[in-house]
Amino acid sequence: MTTRRTFIATVATGALAAAAIARADTKKWRMVTSWPKRLPGPGMSAERVASRIRALSGGRLDISVHAAGELVPAFGVLDAVGNGVAEIGHTASFYWQGKMPAAAFFTTVPFGLTPNEHVSWVDVGGGQALWDELYKPFGVKPFMGGNTGVCMGGWFRREIKSLVDVRGLKLRSLGLGGEIYRRLGATPQTMAPSQILPSLQSGVIEAAEFVGPGSDIALGLYRVASFYYYPGFNKPNGTGECIVARKEWETLDSELKAIVAHACAAEASYALAEMERLDAEALAALTGEHHVKLRAFPSDFVAAARKQSVDVLGEVAARDAIGNKVHGSYIAFRDRTANWSRVSIEAVLGARGV
Numbered sequence: 502m503t504t505r506r507t508f509i510a511t512v513a514t515g516a517l518a519a520a521a522i523a524r525a526d527t528k529k530w531r532m533v534t535s536w537p538k539r540l541p542g543p544g545m546s547a548e549r550v551a552s553r554i555r556a557l558s559g560g561r562l563d564i565s566v567h568a569a570g571e572l573v574p575a576f577g578v579l580d581a582v583g584n585g586v587a588e589i590g591h592t593a594s595f596y597w598q599g600k601m602p603a604a605a606f607f608t609t610v611p612f613g614l615t616p617n618e619h620v621s622w623v624d625v626g627g628g629q630a631l632w633d634e635l636y637k638p639f640g641v642k643p644f645m646g647g648n649t650g651v652c653m654g655g656w657f658r659r660e661i662k663s664l665v666d667v668r669g670l671k672l673r674s675l676g677l678g679g680e681i682y683r684r685l686g687a688t689p690q691t692m693a694p695s696q697i698l699p700s701l702q703s704g705v706i707e708a709a710e711f712v713g714p715g716s717d718i719a720l721g722l723y724r725v726a727s728f729y730y731y732p733g734f735n736k737p738n739g740t741g742e743c744i745v746a747r748k749e750w751e752t753l754d755s756e757l758k759a760i761v762a763h764a765c766a767a768e769a770s771y772a773l774a775e776m777e778r779l780d781a782e783a784l785a786a787l788t789g790e791h792h793v794k795l796r797a798f799p800s801d802f803v804a805a806a807r808k809q810s811v812d813v814l815g816e817v818a819a820r821d822a823i824g825n826k827v828h829g830s831y832i833a834f835r836d837r838t839a840n841w842s843r844v845s846i847e848a849v850l851g852a853r854g855v
Contacts, residue, residue, distance in 0.1 A: 528757075530564045530588035530749070535575040535596065537695050538568035541779060542716035543741045546647030546772045547591035550743055553764035562757055564589060575693035579744065583640035588749045591646055594632075594742050595676035600639070602817045603824040605676045606831050607632050607643070609652070609738040611810040614835055616650050616773055618842065619738045622834045631827050642750045644765035646743030647772040650780060652733035653717065654798055655710030656726035658701070664802045672708035673697055677817070678735025681809045685802075694720065701725040712739055714787055715779025723791045730796050734806055741772070 532551055536544035551564035567587075569575035578590040579597050594607035606613075607628070614622060622628040623645055636643045655674070661667060668686030679689035690706055700706045702725050709726070710733070711717050723729070743765045753761070787793040818828035 526561060528562050530562065531572065532564050532566045532589045532591060533571075533573050533578050533581050533587040534567065534590065535569050535578050535592040535693070537720075540694070540716060541719045542649045542712055542739075542772070542776060543591070543593070543647055544568070545775075546741050546768050547743075549771070550591065550646050550764050550768050553767060554761055557760045557764060558757060562753075562760070566591075569693055569695065575695070576691075579639060579641065582744050582746050585746060585748065588746050590641075590744045592742055592744065594643070594740070597639075598676060601635055601823075602820050603635055603827040605817070606827050607635075607742065608676065608740050609736045610676070610814060610831070611678050611681055611735045611737075612807055613737055613831070614838075615842065615846075616648055616738045616740075618835070618838050619740060620645065620648075620769065621838070622831065623740075626834045627830050628834075631823070631830055635823050635827065636744070637747070640747050641744040642747050644743045644745070644762060645740055645769040646765040647741035647768050648776070649712045649716060649739030649741065650773055650776040651713065652736035652739050653710070653713050654730035654733050654735070655708055656701070656717070656722045657708040657728040657730060658726045659707065660728055660794075660796065661730065661799060661802065663799050664805050667802060670708055671706045672710070673700065673706050674710050674735065676736065677810075677813050678710070680813050681735065681806050684809045684813070685805055698722060698725065710735060712736075713776065713780045714783035715776050718783040718787060723787055723793050727792070727794055728796055729787065729793045730798050732798065732803075734798070734803060739776075740769070743768075 532547060534544065534547045536547060539545060539548060547566055551566050554562050554564055572587060573581040576596050578592040579600070581587045582590040595605040595609065597604040607623070609619070623632065632643050655672065664685065667682070670687040672682065672687055672689060673692050674682050674689040675691060679691070682689045690700070692700060694711060697709045697711060698721055701709060701722065709722065711720065711722070713733070745761065750758070788795050814828060814832070818825045
C-alpha cells in the first residue's frame with residue numbers, strides 16, 4: 502500500500518511540476534491590428550494566424566487579437582510592434598509609405614503584380630529579403646499573413662463617365678494609388694476602414710476604395726454609394742502583413758520560429774482561396790439584392806492613371822537606396838512574368854467566355 506501511495510504521489514508531483522514548467526514556458530503575445538473586429542478578409546486573417554500559432558505550438562505561444570482602436574489606432578500598428586507596445590501585428594504595408602515609401606510595394610502598387618505574381622516575387626523572386634531589409638530599422642520582421650486578392654476600383658456616389666468627372670472628387674484612397682488620384686485632380690483622403698461609411702454618409706468624401714466585394718459588403722458602403730467600379734488598377738493585389746517585434750522574434754527557439762512562419766504562409770494561401778469565394782458571392786448579392794450599379798472605369802481615366810503611375814513609382818525609386826532596390830526588383834519581376842500572364846491567365850479567361 503505504501504509503495505502504491507508513494508507511486509501515486511510521485512506521479513502527481515511530476516504532473517504538477519510539468520504543468521508549472523509548461524505555464525512558465527508559455528509566451529503570451531498581443532496582436533494589434535488595423536481592422537475592425539472579425540472583418541471578413543483581413544480581420545479574419547489576423548484571427549486565424551493567431552489560432553494556428555496557438556494550435557501548432559501546443560499553447561506555448563498564446564496570442565490575443567485586438568481590433569483597431571482597442572490598444573492602438575489602425576495606423577499605429579507598426580510603431581506599436583516596433584516599440585514593444587505589442588509583440589505582433591496584422592496590417593498592410595502601404596500604410597507606412599510616409600515612413601518608408603517603398604513599403605507600398607509589399608501590399609500592392611498601381612498597375613502592379615497580381616496576387617499570384619506577388620506571392621511568387623516575395624517567396625522566390627527576392628522580395629522577402631528586400632522586405633526584411635526595409636523593415637529592420639523599424640524593429641520588426643515581416644511576413645505575408647493574408648491576401649484579399651484582386652481589389653475593386655471603389656465606391657462612388659455619382660457616375661464617372663470620363664477623366665473630367667474625377668477632378669475635384671473627394672475620395673478615400675490609400676497607398677500610391679492615392680497619389681495618382683491627386684495628380685489627376687482628385688482629393689484623396691486617408692482614413693481607417695471603420696471611418697469610411699460615416700465619412701461617405703456625412704459627405705466628407707464622395708467615393709472610397711477599400712478592398713473587394715467580400716470585405717466591402719461588411720462595411721455597408723453600398724448603402725450610401727451605389728456605383729461600384731472596376732478594374733482595381735490602383736490595388737491589383739491585397740497582401741496583408743504580419744509583423745513580429747524583432748526583439749521577441751530573436752527570443753523564439755527554432756521550432757516556434759518555424760511555427761510562426763508556417764502559420765503566416767498558410768494564411769496567405771488560405772485567405773486567397775476564401776476571398777475568391779467571398780468576393781464572388783458578395784458581388785452577386787450587391788448587384789442583385791442590393792441593386793448596386795457595376796461599372797467599368799472609362800478608358801481615358803485608366804490610360805491617364807497608367808501614365809501617371811510610371812512617374813509615381815519612379816519617384817519612390819529615387820527617394821533612397823532601398824527604395825531603388827525594391828522598385829528595381831519588383832518592376833523587373835513584373836516584366837519577366839508579363840508575357841506568361843498574358844498567354845496563360847488572360848488567354849484562358851478570354852477563351853473560357855464566361
